[in-house]
Amino acid sequence: MLFGLPYTNYVEYLAFLSVAGLTLLGGLGTIVARRVFPACLWLLVCLGGVAGLYALLAGHLLMAVQILVYAGAITVLIIFAVMLLQRHTGRIIMAENQHLIGGVLAAGFMATLILVGIFTTRYQPLAFGDTPATFAGDNVKLIGHLLLTKYLLPFEVVSVVLLASMIGALVLARQEPGENPGAAEAPEAESQP
Amino acid sequence: MPVTNLQLFLPELLLTGLALAVLLLDLWLPRARRSVLPVLSVIGLLLVGLAAASLWDPQRGPVYDFWNSYVTDNFAIFLKVFFAAVGGLVVLLSTDFLRDVRAYGEYWSLLLFVLLGMVLLAGANDLITIYLAFELVSLVSYVLAGYRREDPKSNEAALKYFLYGASASGVMIYGMSLLYGLGGSTNLQVLGERLASGEVTPLGALALMLVLTGLGYKVAMAPFQAWCPDVYEGAPTPVTAFLSVGPKAAGFAVLIRFALSVFPSLLPQWQVVVAILATLTMFVGNLLAIRQQNLKRLLAYSSIAHAGYLLIGVVAAGSQAGWGLPAVLFYLVAYLLMNLGAFALLLLVARTRGTEEISGFSGLAQGAPFAAATMLILLLSLTGIPPTGGFVGKFYLFAAAIESGTWWWLALVGIINSAISLYYYMNIARLMYFGQPAPELVKRPAGLSVVVWVALIGTLGLGLVPEPLMALARQAGMLFVGR
Numbered sequence: 001m002l003f004g005l006p007y008t009n010y011v012e013y014l015a016f017l018s019v020a021g022l023t024l025l026g027g028l029g030t031i032v033a034r035r036v037f038p039a040c041l042w043l044l045v046c047l048g049g050v051a052g053l054y055a056l057l058a059g060h061l062l063m064a065v066q067i068l069v070y071a072g073a074i075t076v077l078i079i080f081a082v083m084l085l086q087r088h089t090g091r092i093i094m095a096e097n098q099h100l101i102g103g104v105l106a107a108g109f110m111a112t113l114i115l116v117g118i119f120t121t122r123y124q125p126l127a128f129g130d131t132p133a134t135f136a137g138d139n140v141k142l143i144g145h146l147l148l149t150k151y152l153l154p155f156e157v158v159s160v161v162l163l164a165s166m167i168g169a170l171v172l173a174r175q176e177p178g179e180n181p182g183a184a185e186a187p188e189a190e191s192q193p
Numbered sequence: 194m195p196v197t198n199l200q201l202f203l204p205e206l207l208l209t210g211l212a213l214a215v216l217l218l219d220l221w222l223p224r225a226r227r228s229v230l231p232v233l234s235v236i237g238l239l240l241v242g243l244a245a246a247s248l249w250d251p252q253r254g255p256v257y258d259f260w261n262s263y264v265t266d267n268f269a270i271f272l273k274v275f276f277a278a279v280g281g282l283v284v285l286l287s288t289d290f291l292r293d294v295r296a297y298g299e300y301w302s303l304l305l306f307v308l309l310g311m312v313l314l315a316g317a318n319d320l321i322t323i324y325l326a327f328e329l330v331s332l333v334s335y336v337l338a339g340y341r342r343e344d345p346k347s348n349e350a351a352l353k354y355f356l357y358g359a360s361a362s363g364v365m366i367y368g369m370s371l372l373y374g375l376g377g378s379t380n381l382q383v384l385g386e387r388l389a390s391g392e393v394t395p396l397g398a399l400a401l402m403l404v405l406t407g408l409g410y411k412v413a414m415a416p417f418q419a420w421c422p423d424v425y426e427g428a429p430t431p432v433t434a435f436l437s438v439g440p441k442a443a444g445f446a447v448l449i450r451f452a453l454s455v456f457p458s459l460l461p462q463w464q465v466v467v468a469i470l471a472t473l474t475m476f477v478g479n480l481l482a483i484r485q486q487n488l489k490r491l492l493a494y495s496s497i498a499h500a501g502y503l504l505i506g507v508v509a510a511g512s513q514a515g516w517g518l519p520a521v522l523f524y525l526v527a528y529l530l531m532n533l534g535a536f537a538l539l540l541l542v543a544r545t546r547g548t549e550e551i552s553g554f555s556g557l558a559q560g561a562p563f564a565a566a567t568m569l570i571l572l573l574s575l576t577g578i579p580p581t582g583g584f585v586g587k588f589y590l591f592a593a594a595i596e597s598g599t600w601w602w603l604a605l606v607g608i609i610n611s612a613i614s615l616y617y618y619m620n621i622a623r624l625m626y627f628g629q630p631a632p633e634l635v636k637r638p639a640g641l642s643v644v645v646w647v648a649l650i651g652t653l654g655l656g657l658v659p660e661p662l663m664a665l666a667r668q669a670g671m672l673f674v675g676r
Contacts, residue, residue: 113399121396123375124387153259154321157313160209161329164306167216168336171296171303172351 016056023049036093037086040079047071061139201258201265204245204273205312211237212305219298230301231288231640235281238308242277245270245312251668261380262319271522271669272315272446275529279439280308282533282644287431289638290540294429300340304435307333311443318454320369320379323447327365330440331358331411338428338436350427357410357420365407371400372455381454389458401456401463408451412444414504415474418497422481425493430543433489434536437496438529445503445521449510460511468508468603475501475610483617488539488551491617492532495575498614499528502590505603509593510670512600516593518670523589523663527582527655531574534648537641538568544636554621555628565625567649572618574652577611582655587611589663 026046033039051066086092147155199206214237215230222229248270255266283304291300310329317323335358339351369379375397376384388397406417413421425433452463478498485491503521510517539549541564546553558565574583591604655662 117371117394117396117399121375121394122392123394124390150260151262151321153262154319154325157322157325157329160306160309161325161332164303164329165332167299167303167306168333171299171336172339172342174296 012056016053019049019052019056022046023053025049031095034094036082036095037079039095040075040082043078044071044075047075059139061143198256198258201248201256202263203248204241204277205309207237207241207244208305208309208312211241212302212309215298215305216302219302222298227297228288230298231284231291234284234301234305237305238277238281238284241312242274242281245273245277251671257318261382262322263316264318265316267669267671268446268450268518268522269316271665272442273312275442275522275525276308276311276315276439279311279435279442279529280304282529282647283431283435283439285640285644286434286533286537286540288640289544290429290431294340296340300337303333303337307337307435307439311439314443315446317447318381318450320373320381320384323451324362324366324369327411327443327447328362330443331362334358334436334440337432338424340432341429344427346427347429348427350424353420353427354424361407361410361417363407364403364410368400368403368405368407371396371403375400381451385455385457388455393459393462397456398459398462401459402466404451405448405463405466408444408448409470412441412448412500413497414470414500415477415497416470418474418477421497422490422493425496426487426489430489430536430540430549433492434533437492437536438525438532441496441500442525442529445507445525449507449518449521452507453510464508464511464600467504468600471501471504471508471603472606473501474498474504475606477501479610479613479617482614485617486550486552488553488621489549491551492535492539495614495618496532498610499524499532499575501610502587502607503528505594505600505607506590508600508603509590509597512597515670516589516596519663519666520586520589520593522666522669523655523659524586526662526666527574527586527652530648530651530655531571531581531583534571534645534652535568535575537644537648538564538571541637541641541645544638546631551621551624552628555624556630557625557628559630564645567645568625569622570652571648572622574656576615576618578615580653580656582652582659585656585659 023046026042026044026049029042030039030046033042047066047070051063051071054060054063054066082093211234215234218233219227219230248265249267251267253267255264257264284301287300287304291297294300307330310326310333313326314323314330317326335351335355338354339347341347372384372388373379375394376387378384378387388394408414410417410420425437428436452460452467456463475498478494478496478501482491482494482498485494503524506517506521506524508517510521542553542557543549554565554568557568570581574581577583577587579585587607591607594604594607595601
């Protein structure tokens with residue numbers, strides 16, 4: 001028993017602890033890093049940790065997707081954007097953590113609330129479907145089957161969401177013929193209270 | 194239940210097809226013929242509304258489809274017809290404004306995609322479907338708010354909306370993940386059964402609060418309303434009109450279905466929370482509206498206040514009397530008519546006088562007596578004075594609070610707030626009738642005139658003959674009453 005959880009397989013438990021710790025460390029690094037570029041690298045650590053968590057749950061396909069899409073594509077895209085912007089503007093983009101005390105207080109409050117919730121709740125035993133052992137190695141088939149049966153509607157909605165986001169992104173970013181480049185980003189709007 | 198009957202899915206299929214058709218037609222049509230697109234959109238939305246209305250059957254209970262992730266019941270059908278009406282009116286509002294805007298064709302198809310998201314939200318019965326439909330609504334709304342890319346205020350609106358909205362989505366989906374962990378399912382009914390079978394857990398209460406916070410952001414409920422005035426002021430006016438009614442109604446739909454399906458065991462607790470937030474929302478909206486000089490900002494605060502009135506109905510919907518839901522549905526229709534009418538008149542006035550300040554309405558009664566009289570009626574309706582739809586809607590909401598027993602005091606809060614709102618609404622009326630005379634409104638684009646007429650006839654009609662709509666709203670609300 002560790003933290004009230006019965007664990008028989010201590011190797012798995014150690015693996016979980018290290019991967020979870022890595023995820024937390026990455027998340028912390030992402031928000032604490034002053035310069036944006038190192039923050040992106042910390043994000044990579046965090047997302048890699050999440051991939052490790054999937055692997056521990058025998059979600060091998062999810063782990064691969066996590067690494068390919070989040071760590072591989074999205075983080076790299078962010079890093080590209082940061083590097084291009086830094087070249088373009090000629091200065092290093094810094095994160096401005098102005099409300100440090102307020103932020104720490106708010107985060108601490110939420111964390112306390114969640115931790116109290118987690119540790120005071122008496123959980124009911126629930127069947128979540130198959131246990132990891134039964135579908136290990138058969139991930140692709142299982143997920144494919146679920147996507148085309150139980151989650152068919154969300155699966156179809158995702159395609160509409162992606163299409164609409166793509167059109168939206170194009171509308172915001174596309175340069176119209178005769179439009180002055182950079183005109184949109186020049187004036188900085190002052191917010192009103 | 195797997196897919197049994199695609200006929201029930203007809204409105205969604207039509208709407209998706211319409212959005213794609215508009216997108217592709219924009220490519221093929223020559224520039225001069227592109228004004229066909231809004232006409233096509235309105236006709237298409239009419240068909241969507243008819244398709245949804247044809248599914249109406251007072252006798253039929255909820256039909257679950259797509260492996261229970263989607264439900265067709267009278268509540269959902271009522272809202273689908275409502276959303277089709279929202280879409281049609283907003284298209285008419287936008288036609289004139291959009292003439293000189295870039296990315297013309299994409300606007301219509303994006304608008305139709307948001308409507309699709311809202312229609313899906315009306316029937317979503319599964320956490321994942323709810324989340325995805327919500328993201329469809331939110332993502333496209335951010336783009337629409339920033340549609341005037343050359344206008345810094347529009348950029349600011351889009352960015353603020355995006356940052357607040359993204360945080361709200363994050364909070365909401367965290368709550369949903371806790372729910373999945375507690376209930377072991379993403380289906381609302383299964384979650385409801387499993388959460389009700391045991392005792393009320395602290396984590397369950399926390400999850401409810403997180404989801405409520407996320408939804409509260411979307412419907413601009415206090416204390417999560419901070420983004421609302423800036424976004425409404427900066428966004429293009431037709432988009433503001435849309436945001437003030439459409440996504441808000443969708444948020445309420447989810448809030449009601451979610452609270453009543455997943456948390457029947459926590460009803461008394463969440464009623465307390467929502468009642469407190471409703472009070473706060475009404476006061477924040479109305480008190481801050483008093484000082485506004487910009488009419489779009491004023492209408493933004495007023496929309497916060499109206500979200501507060503609607504929350505009274507949501508609280509009452511949790512009680513046995515069963516008055517709350519019909520009252521909310523009725524008020525949504527009344528609010529749609531009076532609010533879009535006010536925005537149409539704002540567009541008309543801003544077009545001639547070049548200002549969105551309240552002062553633009555000064556002396557309107559001399560130059561354009563009909564427009565001024567219409568605005569007066571819409572303002573009376575927004576305040577809640579007979580014989581208008583706004584009065585009847587508020588009457589039903591407050592009556593629902595009184596009928597519920599415990600929550601009678603919310604009616605009192607609502608009446609006090611209506612009195613406060615009288616001040617700033619009538620301030621506009623005072624300016625129109627006693628302000629400096631100004632030139633008349635020279636141009637009256639057809640689309641705007643249609644919206645003004647619909648709003649006028651609808652508001653007076655609902656005020657004088659509320660019973661037909663109320664009967665429908667009651668049938669739509671039936672589903673949750675006999676729980």
